[in-house]
Amino acid sequence: MSTPHLHVPAVPARPGEQPDFSYVRLAPAGAEPRPPVDVAVHETAALAEGLVRVLDDEGRAVGPWDPGLTSEALQRGLREMLLTRVFDDRMQRTQRQGRISFYVRSYGEEAVSVAAAHALRPRDMLFPSYRNQGLHIARGMPLIDMMCQLLSNTRDMCKGRQLPVMYHSAPLRLFSISGNLATQYPQAVGWAMAAAIKGEDDVAAGWIGEGSTAAADFHHALLFAKVYRAPVILNVVNNQWAISTFQGYAGGEQRSFAARGPGVGVAGLRVDGNDYLAVYAATAWAAERARAGHGATLIELVTYRAGAHSTSDDPSRYRPKDEYHAWPLGDPIERLKRHLIARGEWSEARHAALAAELEGMVGEDWKQALAFGALAEGPRLDPALMFGDVFKEMPPHLEAQRAEMEAELAARRGSGGAGDGSGA
Amino acid sequence: MSTPHLHVPAVPARPGEQPDFSYVRLAPAGAEPRPPVDVAVHETAALAEGLVRVLDDEGRAVGPWDPGLTSEALQRGLREMLLTRVFDDRMQRTQRQGRISFYVRSYGEEAVSVAAAHALRPRDMLFPSYRNQGLHIARGMPLIDMMCQLLSNTRDMCKGRQLPVMYHSAPLRLFSISGNLATQYPQAVGWAMAAAIKGEDDVAAGWIGEGSTAAADFHHALLFAKVYRAPVILNVVNNQWAISTFQGYAGGEQRSFAARGPGVGVAGLRVDGNDYLAVYAATAWAAERARAGHGATLIELVTYRAGAHSTSDDPSRYRPKDEYHAWPLGDPIERLKRHLIARGEWSEARHAALAAELEGMVGEDWKQALAFGALAEGPRLDPALMFGDVFKEMPPHLEAQRAEMEAELAARRGSGGAGDGSGA
Amino acid sequence: MTAMNMVQALNSAMDVMLARDPSVVLIGEDIGYFGGVFRATEGLQRKYGAHRVIDSPIAEGGIVGAAIGMGVNGLRPVAEIQFADYIYPAYDQIVSELARLRYRSATEFTAPVTIRTPCGGGIRGGQTHSQSPEGVFAHVSGIKVVMPSNPYDAKGLLIAAIEDDDPVVFFEPKRVYNGPFDGDPDKPSESWAGHPMGEVPEGYYSVPIGQAAIARPGEAVTIVTYGTMVHVCIAAAADLGLDAEVVDVRSMVPLDIDTLAASVEKTGRCLVVHEATRFGGYGAELSASIQERCFWCLEAPIRRVAGWDTPYPHAFEWEYFPGRLRVRRALQALMQEAP
Amino acid sequence: MTAMNMVQALNSAMDVMLARDPSVVLIGEDIGYFGGVFRATEGLQRKYGAHRVIDSPIAEGGIVGAAIGMGVNGLRPVAEIQFADYIYPAYDQIVSELARLRYRSATEFTAPVTIRTPCGGGIRGGQTHSQSPEGVFAHVSGIKVVMPSNPYDAKGLLIAAIEDDDPVVFFEPKRVYNGPFDGDPDKPSESWAGHPMGEVPEGYYSVPIGQAAIARPGEAVTIVTYGTMVHVCIAAAADLGLDAEVVDVRSMVPLDIDTLAASVEKTGRCLVVHEATRFGGYGAELSASIQERCFWCLEAPIRRVAGWDTPYPHAFEWEYFPGRLRVRRALQALMQEAP
Ligand SMILES: Cc1ncc(C[n+]2csc(CCOP(=O)(O)OP(=O)(O)O)c2C)c(N)n1
Ligand SMILES: Cc1ncc(C[n+]2csc(CCOP(=O)(O)OP(=O)(O)O)c2C)c(N)n1
Ligand SMILES: [Mg+2]
Ligand SMILES: [Mg+2]
Secondary structure (H helix, E strand, C coil), rough: CCCCCCCHHHHCCCCCCCCCCCCHHHHCCCCCCCCCCCCCCCHHHHHHCCCCEEECCCCCCCEEECCCCCCHHHHHHHHHHHHHHHHHHHCCCCCCCCCCCCCCCCCCCHHHHHHHHHCCCCCCCCECCCHHHHHHHHHCCCCCHHHHHHHHHCCCCCCCCCCCCCCCCCCCCCCCCCCCCCCCHHHHHHHHHHHHHHHHCEEEEEEHHHHHCCCCCHHHHHHHHCCCCCCCCEEEEECCEEEEEHHHHHHHCCCCCCCHHHHHHHEEEEEEEECHHHHHHHHHHHHHHHHCCCEEEEEEECCCCCCCCCCCCCHHCCCCCCHHHHHCCCHHHHHHHHHHHHCCCHHHHHHHHHHHHHHHHHHHHHHHHHHEEEEEEEECEEEEEEEECCCCCCCHHHHHHHHHHHHHHHHHHCCCCCCCCCCC | CCCCCCCCCCCCCCCCCCCCCCCCCCCCCCCCCCCCCCCCHHHHHHHHHCEEEEEEECCCECCCCCCCHHHHHHHHHHHHHHHHHHHHHHHHHHHHHHCCCCCCCCCHHHHHHHHHHCCCCCCCCCCCCCCCCHHHHHCCCCCCHHEEEEEECCCCCCCCCCCCCCCEECCCEECCCCCCCCHHHHHHHHHHHHHHCCHHHHCCEEEEEHHHHHHHHHHHHHHHHHHHHEEEEEEEEECEEECCCCCHHHCCCCCCCCCCCHHCCCCCEEECCCCCHHHHHHHHHHHHHHHCCCCCCCHHHHHHHHCCCCCCCCCCCCCCCCCCHHCCCHHHHHHHHHHHHHHCHHHHHHHHHHHHHHHHHHHHHHHHHHHCCCCECCCCHHHHHHHHHCCCCHHHHHHHHHHHHHHHHHHCCCCCCCCCCCCC | CCEECCCHHHHHHHHHHHHHHCCCCEEECCCCCCCCCCCCCCCCCHCCCCEEECCCCCCCHHHHHHHHHHHHHEEEEEEECCCHHHHHHHHHHHHHCCHHHHHCCCCCCCCCCCEEEECCCCCCCHHCCCCCCCCHHHHHCCCCCEEEHHHHHHHHHHHHHHHHHCCEEEEEEEHCCCCCCCCCCCCCCCCCCCCCCHCCCCCCCCCCCCCCCCCCCCCCCEEECCCHHCCCCCCHHHCCCCCCCEECCEEEECCCCCHHHHHHHHCCCCCEEEEECCCCCCCHHEEEEEEEHHHHCCCCEEEEEECCCCCCCCCCCHHHHCHHHHHHHHHHHHHCCCC | EECCCCHHHHHHHHHHHHHHCCCCEEEECCCCCCCCCCCCCCCCCHHHHCCCEECCCCCHHHHHHHHHHHCCCCCCEEEECCHHHHHHHHHHHHHHHCCCCCHCCCCCCCHHHHHHHEEEECCCCCHCCCCCHHHHHHCCCCEEEEECHHHHHHHHHHHHHHHHHCEEEEEEHHHHHCCEEEEEECCCCCCCCHHHHEEEEECCCCCCCCEEEECCCCCCEEEEECHHHHHHHHHHHHHHCCCEEEEEEEEECCCCCCHHHHHHHHCEEEEEEEEEEECCHHHHHHHHHHHHHHHHHCCCCCEEEEEECCCCCCCCCHHHCHHHHHHHHHHHHHHHHHC
């Protein structure tokens, strides 16, 4: 019997060490069965510890989870994943240039969002985290709108009130992104409960990272989804890292995150998150299950955060620089490209051409977005907007404060002061 | 495909209906295997959905979980369960007479607390809920001390600051009971983490009701216990009801509460909570597992809240009056008594004598406790005590407020007012 | 008009709104089949169904999180938190989400959630059934905070809260659920029957949020208070035969400072009274903003009477509670105050 | 003495205490191997081990709940909440448990937990990385609340907090982590080097909790403030050539009202300044209690300068932040005020 000591989760590799992904439990493509959507929750226990994969190492689509998509659908998937990456890379660069104050890439996780968006209906409501921009792109949010939000400029959909990447769109059914982790999860469940209460067959889907499963909201969401059999899909994007914290600290040691589902009484699927077809198929299965009234599904999407946490982060401080190259599930774009080529419906040349086209497009949109201003250089929206929408109607104390601020700005202009609050 | 509607958990029987416990998944005594204490978490999945039982319907102790206790140990168990019930009944009556303001019985759940206390070491730290008085009694807290707390009298251990039943004892390692559900659960885990950090082999144990598993603290406790492999036993007392709310609303439909353990990565056991031997054996197993460094266990104790939620509750409003008689797991005291009789070590006569002895004892103690006063009639502690222990040293603003109150009391005495704050 | 106590008035408000608006739903612990531990939702599940009057798990954070999602999907949820002492697990969803959603999404997403919760002591509930946490909500930009002191206002304000497109935290002073309370626990408890504010219309009406009420007009001094303390203050002033003007704040956010200031400008003296602990409480905001508005008319400092800065002690409830004697003593001192 | 910025001073405080007292442990998100997102715990896990400098799951409620249990078992946990904006999930454990334990158990159980958390804006963090929620903790009986404005106080107060047997919520104004900030974001940011309060002893010392400090002595007017705003207020007074006395509250609970009152009695005028939203904020308590103590010496109403009552807007940060201009304008108005 060992003398008592505090166990702390092992981290496979730190800077300077060899990447080691032996802890990632894999399964061959096509190995997992695809049960009917009305399967009993406890019968999904094995799937929650397994790994749903469709694309094999040769780029073939195999097994019962192959959604059998058309070439057109596949090319759309490839295009929108690539667009997401091109967009991310460009925005990251502009942040470096100081044009935007903050950015979060989804590099390496594009399939998680794009495939899910494609598998859901337009009326289904999405509750994204800050790393699901693929949802917005796949739902057709104009890049210019996203850029203007990032620039906090005169066309910022958030009226200058939100950090970059906190997009929203009621018409596109993309919920407002919160800076507080996981809060959208029980909200997604409540939204789904409301759909059921109203007798509508819309489904809600929420996304959080594996680190965020530690939050109370994860528990509340799973519990309410179970108790009321809510038509909701709860996605956990296990990209192995939460800023500097390895997934073991969120409870990932020897246990999948998907297993939390059956534990509480919600179906669970562990899915290859870098496999567009697997993500699509799992999402479609869960949506069908939810729509048919069989309740929620917890989907763990196994992927890897290929980039930094955000533009404020430097991962070389806490993990090996080249870890991503050793990641066993590869790159989602490369894998779908390979599949399309294997099907004889794509080529390196067409891929290069597509990349060039998308880069051009993003560059064009960026120019146009800049025309609406940028936080640093301006023009900016009227600061008085900060007092709007705190309440539906502005109460007297905010009216008074707005007037005070207007007077302050007038004085500042008078004193020729900069937009800095100092008036110096 | 059914038209969408909100699922709400079924409640088997409401007032006027026939009790129906067909939803309680049973297993014959002795049926469940007893794995070694270093068993892998996922191998406890079946035990978490099964039912660990030792006492069969004939009162025999059967199967691998039989702890093989001595007659002396068994008689102690019987005595302290009975004492708990006698104490509860008496305190309930005094509440009816208006002597104490509030009371909570553990009627029908005595084994849950008493057997667990007996299976743990004196140094192990206990974090009870308000329905675990069997722990206090089994650890030898003087009944008079408990009664004085209930009376909020001059010997009240809580100095008049707490509702009745919110006992505590540092020397007996019984943590202070909170009115906020489940808050003690992550605290128990933190206490256990500290033991591990200090290299001590003490174990912590916490108790909450099945309804309280919905609280965020349940999730935090399980997660931290998993991540740091804390030497803690997390007990969920599933007595089927949370005030008026059936356990289905806590997620009990078609899923055990113990299954939450393996779901997160903590061993899980579902145990017959009305079987003294099963509770003892399960607790001993979990304690040994924890002490050996193999981590936490979530134990669901299946029992039934035979009485009202508290003296403020009337269960006939929401469940059949006679439900308890139909409860399939019987009564914990009756079952242990039957076992001792079957072993030839007990008799109805001795039992009646014991009951009489304990009633006499409780009556005696009650008289003595009353000598220290009662909230209604007084004498009471000095009200100035309300300002103590908010901080270790009293800060000036509280000194000032205490002086104000003293002046107020003086004025009240002057005006001959009652102890009522009105001074009228 | 019918005589209703506050619980009946609240029940009637929810009944009226459930009937009028199919998007109204209720959710909370023990509120459905059982009708709530204070019976505020009695009979409503039977009348409107388990899908509109929803029993919930014991997870205040989950209740509010789910209610927000329901609100976003077009419903008007009314969540009950069984005791205000248990609202803290929901604090993050209220502060970080419910209060911010309209703002951060520039009105594209909103959740018209009402959160009802019984507060205050005087019922021998001890420190976890007696708290008055309105102050930690009033400080949060983006939520309205309300506390009625009588059945008429309770129904009218609750209907206004449910119809309000902004989130509202609705505090119910449970000590006056069954009758007004003058601060004397030894007197047989009064009933609302016969009290003018206990006369309540059966049907629909609302009391606008954002307006204080003059509970007792007077000239000598202004007492600014709310909830249970309105009645205690009226009684205390009567004890002294003092012509005090008692202003019932009713709406903590937005605050009707004009009505408060008008009264203080008239009387020149002001006592702020609440049951919540004093330090950093809502009374500090009342004192500070009245002082800012009325400084030059003040003939004496604004004083506060409140619960002591300790937890609510079970055995010393009536030494803790800011009763008539404490209010009286403060009024006497205030009237005598001079440089 | 060495020149330290506030982050280094905080790191040094924890280093000193980890070395002196084996019962001190740290727990929080990203604090261990990584050293914290603001580097406050840099190097400490390497030095003291992963069992004393503990990386945690992202569960603020769990962190505080576990820290309480550790405290009960004889440890002195220092929990880091990565941003004060994310402390709300822990609000229940702090308010209902940490603040109450000593009281309800009549001292049999106590948990000497310190909760460190960076607060305040001016770093382009938007509404979820800029909040100043001290007010919703100062109202809670049973916890001490502290906010230093410079490296020397930061280290001394943090050591005092860790040694304190009562729970302490320790707010760190992150805008001044790397240097004092006079309110002008366009100026190259200053460093603490050369600043008198940037000179910090390497070893053990403490600054007592419960004492305000005179950051700048003066006669004309009293400015009561804390955190980042101390520096802004000094600069604003300097802009006006006004002989203001700037009082750094430092300890919000317990409040050193005597030092504040003495200053106001001397100057006759008082401006209360903080970055937190105004309505129902801690400044209201400062205003109310100073008014109660100093009413007869006040030559003008006590005024407040604070953040507007809105979320902290990303793009309008410098119109939101109560900068030098806002403080100057308030001072000018206050000095002119007369019946
Ligand atoms: C409640 C809360 N706590 C802490 C943070 C700070 N924080 C922002 S992102 C992050 C890591 C999240 O990791 P994960 O959930 O795995 O998502 P990922 O970034 O990997 O996509 C943390 C701790 C926060 N935003 N909210
Ligand atoms: C956080 C919180 N929410 C609500 C309550 C009110 N309450 C007290 S006991 C109780 C039911 C608890 O049921 P359960 O956990 O099953 O324990 P049991 O009473 O059955 O032993 C409720 C809702 C509370 N005390 N704390
Ligand atoms: Mg992650
Ligand atoms: Mg129960």
